[in-house]
Amino acid sequence: MTAPQASPLLITPAPPEARHVVSFTQDERLDTGRHVQLVNNKIPVGLLFEGSLDVPLLERCLEMLGRRHESLRLCFPIDPAGNVLKVLPNLGEPLRVESVEDTEPGRRLEHALALLAEDAGRPFDLAAGSLFRRMVVRVDETTHVLCMTMDHVNIDALSVRTLIGELLTLYTALAKAEEPELPELPVQFPDFAVWERNYLRGATLARLMGYWRRRLDGIDPIPASGLVDPVGGVDGPPKLIKLSTFVDARRASAMDAFAQSAGTSLISVVGAAVKATVWRRKLATMDDEAAGDVALFGSLGNRTRPEVEHLVGYLATVATFRTTFDRTTSFEELVGRVGRTLWDALRHQRIPHSLIMKELGHPQYGARYRDPAAMPSYLNFDVLDYAVDTFSQPPGLSVRRVVLPMPEVPRGGLRVLGFRRRNGISLEFRYRSDRYSATWARQFLDDLDRVLVLGVDRPATRLDELFDLPAGRR
Template identity: 55%
Template sequence: MTDPATATTAPATALAITRVPRTPLMPVSFMQQERLETGRDTQLVNNKIAVGVRFDGPLDIGLLEKCVSFVGSRHESLRTTFPVTDEGYVLRIGADTGVALRVFTARGATRELRLADALRVLSDDACRDYDLSAGPLFRAAVARVDENVHVLCLAMDHIIIDAWSVRVMIDDMLAAYTAHAAGREPDLPALPVQFPDYVAWERGYLGGPALDRLVGYWRKQLDGIDAIPSSGLVDPAMAGGSGRPPRLVKLARPLGHQLAADIKGLAQSEGTSVTGVVSAAVKATMWKHRRTTMGDEQAGDVATFGSLANRARPETQRLVGYLSTVTTLRTVFRGENTFREVVALDARTLWNALRHQRIPHSLIMKEIGSPLYGARYRDPKAMPSYMNFDFDLLETTQEPLRPPPGLAARVVTIPNPEVPRGGLRIIGYQMDGGMTLELRYRDDRFSAGWAAGFMGDLHRLLAQVSEDPETKLNKIF
């Protein structure tokens, strides 16, 4: 069975993403190929994205449907499907037939009850299964809370979109609504390239010397660990498991305005980012807990799992698709290192990952021969226990939405029954000048007491090193 990507893609360079001819069946990206090979028919909640927008004011639902269809028309990725053919795994761009907007009416005696019902109904609707072969993979629904409150849900299969793209979609939709409400056609900049063009570039660029160079870097970086790295963290209290299906539990820890300001000050003084300081602190805290089951040297070989936007080229800034890639961030240090030294080491780790992010993690695993290829698309209970650190939210302070005149709009969370995968995830938020760190953990692997202890250690370390970054790790713990 021939992969059409290898037969139709011209050579590419690191600096050229250009438009390619459209054909009925086009190549898929390496990330999409991993999903199609290992989890085409697996329906995991983690593979579904649902984003909500709350509108306050007199919303025109008919006009909203027109604007959602405009977004589907503007971005080819939202109209793609992945049929099974004799030619291999392919991407098909669907016809521009519009997007049907499902309409629900929330129930409840009060606005608060109706809003909760709206979110529940939209969540249930968003979690419906997707058919990757036939589509549609982009759906929309709106729930009417009352005449002046509506919640829109844009639901997509993850195979066609990443988090960066979501804000692009919302901005385009609101701009279209503003224009149509004023009797004008939307006046948005033309898109120089679309996702199929990016795929053609990726397939062409990641071959020959470029592929060898990038794989060589990651082969060296991952020597001795898995491409999906084990956190090395265990909770002795959960050695026998919980005996029930795993649930996701969230534990948020606000750092306070003063500590947040101190962390930003430390980042500036060290010539790094808030992400770099918090990442180093997370790894130092992991080192402390890893020492309960391993020696100091092994405990200091710490790797986390994260995501990179992979949007280095200007023509990809407004592109809707799945360009982001997960990455392994490995840093080696000892208890004798000062926190300042750990920050410098970890900053180098992140910088090198950014320099080598053009190769997606799926291709790294395939080239290195990892048996974990496709693990993220299979049964989450079989996933290795890793620490995921989402750092983008610590740095990204997006501008508020620009709603049409007469309406207020803001992003709201659509409840998502997320399936626990790696076991541990830390997300950082900047809110109102302060900072919050949230630990999400699987309750079949970690207890509430262990989670509270880990977050307490992380908070204590940040408070101490913000005052004295020359403190050695073995003097903190």
């Protein structure tokens, strides 16, 4: 009797001779930006430890993470035959330890963050590695700051949460002289890369590409937002400016209840409000039909198999979320359309954006890894529908994430982020200072918040009524 064939969806350990291939997303970076050193291509993760931190134990835990996850030991040697990856035997550089205790007490944390940002900004050598750098700064006896800096070619946002959670789990267990309990890893990232190459070909590739060809018909894979500030930004090097507003627990509960009644999720509700706000702005420079074709750029986790649930690596992919509507569309209808757009994208997320562009032969291939000034003005939108600021705390320590003062510039010019918090939802609007003014950005965020209030309270309201627009006129 012939044994049944394994499902092509099943990700299994690859044979040793095959574990040198890179993923399609890594291919794009290596093809077009191997030697480009942008802040956007790094992921620095800052953690503030308050309490009695055992630094040697912390270093031991970091080394254990390195042994557990091959993606933290990947590099990409130059090979005439094409892009390849290599798993290094260890993490290379040891944990770097510095102190700022000789600094004036009121400025120590600021100095520590600046030192970490400087270290995080050091170039990576993708060919030789290591691409996982660790540094801890002692602020005083009970305050330390750790930064783990990784190149984005090896890691995504969901992996960061996994790393932080496992680091604190390891530290807690070893501090108690207990055996750490971490989930098993059926596969490593090189196994995923081999599976991806085998899966995305033939009929499967044609089917997935067929969907995205239809969705991208008439627009670029990295879609222009169509948003223009007539005043413009300020002269000088572009800076990242952040504005925020907070949705309290009462409103957040109403948004969740509305999403549930509409058979969708929070991200669809916020996404509909973002698209309505974009539509209103586009009406100032284009006709109704063009204004009602709204495409945002966002991220998909691409973790569709249980084998990769706890895997650290760069599995996520960006995607284009395109929805069409007009002034007579109600907010409730728009939420439904945005939800279907998201659902369809999730069903077709196994093909990464990099491969879509390569199959299309599009000139935007690799654009995100080159000069940010040459990027089109697109709007990136993501809602992180979980409490990003909560982690289990080791005994005797309080640990929280901190942001390093890195000179990040949003590639597309605009970004809307939603963060689920314990007591509500934080909405953040980021914009490029050289393309948009503070007044324009504040009005955009205020309009977004207003649409969420009115749309959730009166979901049957037409979009032109939400913005008090005369029927049939801009």
